Amino acid sequence: MFAVLKTGGKQYKVQSGDVLRVEKLEAAAGETVQFNEILMIGGDDLTVGSPFVDGAAVNAEVIDQIKGDKVINFVKRRRKHSSQRTRGHRQQLTLLRVTDILANGAKAPAKAKKAAPKVEAAAETTGTKPANLLTEAREGGADDLKKISGVGPKLEGLLNENGVYHYDQIAAWNAEEIAFMDEQLSFKGRIERDGWTDQASKLAAEKE
Template sequence: MFAVLKTGGKQYRVQAGDVLRVEKLNAEAGDKVQFNEVLMIGSTIGAPLVAGAGVQAEVIDNIKADKVITYVKRRRKHSSQRTRGHRQQLTLVRVTELLEKGADKSDVKAAVGARTKVEAAAAKPAKAKKAKAEAAAADAN
């Protein structure tokens, strides 16, 4: 039996025992996580998700992908160059179990993507601004 799950903006076809490289999850090596966004499991197709289905996996390690180097060179009257490198952070997981039903009642924590420090810092001021705006609206009434 196989399942199709969605995580990190991508879809993966998995079976028990498969090892996946997914976008970084908020979990340490050895943790058990559960993917709840299951699009298809066995012969059951979701609309868009299969209710009560889940895929349980064990985190092997947090790794980085190979470096991708981008090089931009402008010509003509501008003699500028730019070289940038990037290594995407990934999580290695081993699929342990496919659950067609009862995944919502299991005690395994959900697989949630890890936010970077920059994203977390950018989100905090937005919440503060929203709370300030709500307080001002309440005072106006």
Template structure:
């Protein structure tokens, strides 16, 4: 007998004895879990799920998938490129039993994703206790608002470039000829000036350049430090 079940946003056609790699589940090796999202069992098709059906499995191990490389390149005159790697967390399991009915009363822990809150547990009809009266909840204190950063004019602004020659600030991603001209008008000619700015100086220059958040969003500080090191 086979079944079609769903977990982690994917569907799997399984039968007893199959070994699968699925999105990480909140369970330990050796535990038995049950998948209750069953779309089909044998010739029975759900609408959309088969009522009271389930697929039970034994957790073999928590593993990681193959490494995936993500390469990003910005196509500009002085662009940038970045390579990132990722290994998806997975759960290795073995299908032990397919239940056409009786899944709700099996008493086996339902399979829950690692990011889900809580673990569902179904057991044979147990007497329900009367709900305790709820206590009056104390009013929740509002979280303090994030403090605004006070703008402060950088102390390293210049009247003219050192040695009469300015750095090519257009190397910084997001800086074109017009923005470079604005930087010069505000006394910024060199990479080492930009890399020395703190939050207060960044807030001041954001206001002067009329680009709120641009400096932090495009990582000007890191780029300036990199280009300054290459110059040396």
């Protein structure tokens, strides 16, 4: 006898004794889970559900909670942002062994619940907040930060919102402070890549 069951948005054709991997279920190793969304039961007679077969179920024993193979996702944005990002992902899975296929609605353990999505903790801010941030520009007005290569009107506005108005502020940043400002501006590596501190030092010297 075989059955076609549905779980995690996927369909699986199974027989007693089969081992399969499904999207993570809330169950510990050794526990028995039941699947009630059965699309088809086959054997001496074939029963097709509409959409599910009434009273049918599949029991399985949880072997382990595992992770799938790593999937690499590479995203590259051209022209305006000119950025690229590589991320890896390993899907959390439950390894099962099918123990029983029930065609007549025999009493069995309650259906396992799909694991609730894991809520990741908010990422901690990296780096150190610069000590030379200001609440407003000094007397004489703010410097034209757009003279720094890579800084446009929008980015200049973000810098001002974060307390940066003058060349000498940017020129004085160390590595930890650069990491902090990268985080605030949501442009990872932009400050070092475009050499903001060197440019700001030259602009500050010319201003004097």
